[in-house]
Amino acid sequence: MSKIKVAVVGCGSISKHRHIPEYAANPNVQFVGFCDLILERAEHYAEQYGARAYTSYEEMLKAEKPDAVSVCTPNVLHAPYAIAAANAGAHVLVEKPMATNEADALAMIEAAKKNGVYLMVGHNQRLMPPHQKAKEILQTGKLGKVLSFRTSFGHPGPERWSIDGRDSWFFRKEEAIMGAMGDLGVHKSDLIRWLLDDEVAEVAAFVNTLHKEGTDVDDNATCVLRMKSGTIGTLVASWTYYKGGDNSTVLWCENGAMHIGTDPVDQVIVELRDGSVEKYQVGAMATNEKQVASGVIDAFVECIVTNTPPSISGEEGLRSLNVILAAFESQDSKKVIPLS
Structure with a gap:
C-alpha cells in the first residue's frame, strides 16, 4: 500500500519529542509538510524528512493534501486547525485538551463525521x-x-x-x-x-x-x-x-x-x-x-491503515x-x- 501522507502543525516540544520521531519510526508514514509560525522550526524538520515547510496552515492543507494531520498547537487553536484539516479530508490527531470548551469539541466531532475522517485525541x-x-x-x-x-x-x-x-x-x-x-x-x-x-x-x-x-x-x-x-x-x-x-x-x-x-x-x-x-x-x-514511545502515533496510524475508528475518539476526549x-x-x- 502507499504510505500515509502526514503533515504536522506546530513544531514545538510535543512534536519534537513525541509526534515527529514516532511518525518517523512508523514504516507506513511519509511526511509531506511541517507548519509553524516560526518558519525555521518547520524548515528544520522539512529538511530532515524531505518535506515542505509552511507558516500558513491553510496553504499547507491545500498544497499537500495530507491524509493525516497532527495538531500540536496552543490549546486555543486545536479546534480551528482540527476542523480545517477534517474539512480538507484529512484524519486528525489532536493534542490534549482536545479543545478549550464543549462547543468547540462538538464542532470538531461534527466536522470529522461530516467529512468521513477519524478524530483521535492524544490521551497517551x-x-x-x-x-x-x-x-x-x-x-x-x-x-x-x-x-x-x-x-x-x-x-x-x-x-x-x-x-x-x-x-x-x-x-x-x-x-x-x-x-x-x-x-x-x-x-x-x-x-x-x-x-x-x-x-x-x-x-x-x-x-x-x-x-x-x-x-x-x-x-x-x-x-x-x-x-x-x-x-x-x-x-x-x-x-x-x-x-x-x-x-x-x-x-x-x-x-x-x-x-x-x-x-x-x-x-x-x-x-x-x-x-x-x-x-x-x-x-x-x-x-x-x-x-519512551507514547503509543499514540502508532495507534493513530493503525486506525488509518486498518480502517478502524480510534478508541480514543473525539467523544472520549470530550468526556474527559x-x-x-x-x-x-x-x-x-x-x-x-x-x-x-
Whole structure:
C-alpha cells in the first residue's frame, strides 16, 4: 500500500519529542509538510524528512493534501486547525485538551463525521504499559469493586519542557485558556474514566495559581470526583512539583489495593487483603525527562491503515474535557458540579 501522507502543525516540544520521531519510526508514514509560525522550526524538520515547510496552515492543507494531520498547537487553536484539516479530508490527531470548551469539541466531532475522517485525541496515559496492566488486573475482578482512588500528575511546570521556556504559550491565558488542568489534569480525568470503565458524575474543585509568577493560568488543582458507580476519589494536577514529579494512581478496592506508578522498580503493585502481594515490572511511563514511545502515533496510524475508528475518539476526549471544565466551574461557583 502507499504510505500515509502526514503533515504536522506546530513544531514545538510535543512534536519534537513525541509526534515527529514516532511518525518517523512508523514504516507506513511519509511526511509531506511541517507548519509553524516560526518558519525555521518547520524548515528544520522539512529538511530532515524531505518535506515542505509552511507558516500558513491553510496553504499547507491545500498544497499537500495530507491524509493525516497532527495538531500540536496552543490549546486555543486545536479546534480551528482540527476542523480545517477534517474539512480538507484529512484524519486528525489532536493534542490534549482536545479543545478549550464543549462547543468547540462538538464542532470538531461534527466536522470529522461530516467529512468521513477519524478524530483521535492524544490521551497517551491509557496506552502506558503500567496503566494497561492495571486495567487488565481490574478486569479479572480479583480486587472487587473500586471504592476510592487518588490519581495525581505533577511536574515542575512547562518552562522546563516547552521549547520557549518561560516565554511559552502555556503561560499565556489567551492561548492556553487553562494551565496545569489542561496540561495534566485532563490526562488523569481520561485515565480514571478509562481505568474504572466509569463516568464522572460530580466534581468539586479548588483550581488556583499558587506560585507561577506573571501568569493567571492555573498551576495547581485538587478535585474530588464522584463516579456514576458511587466510587469517590481525588484528582490532582500541579506545575509546582519542583522536586519529585508524580504520575501515580492508587485504587482502594473491596479485596485490596493497587498502586500504579508509585514505585521506581515495580510499576504496578497489588496488595490483597489476604496478605499476598503481587508486583509487576511492565515498563516505565514516559516523562518529560525520559521519553519512551507514547503509543499514540502508532495507534493513530493503525486506525488509518486498518480502517478502524480510534478508541480514543473525539467523544472520549470530550468526556474527559468536561470533567476539567466542571472543575473550573466548581472553583468559580464554589459548588459541586454535576455532569450530564
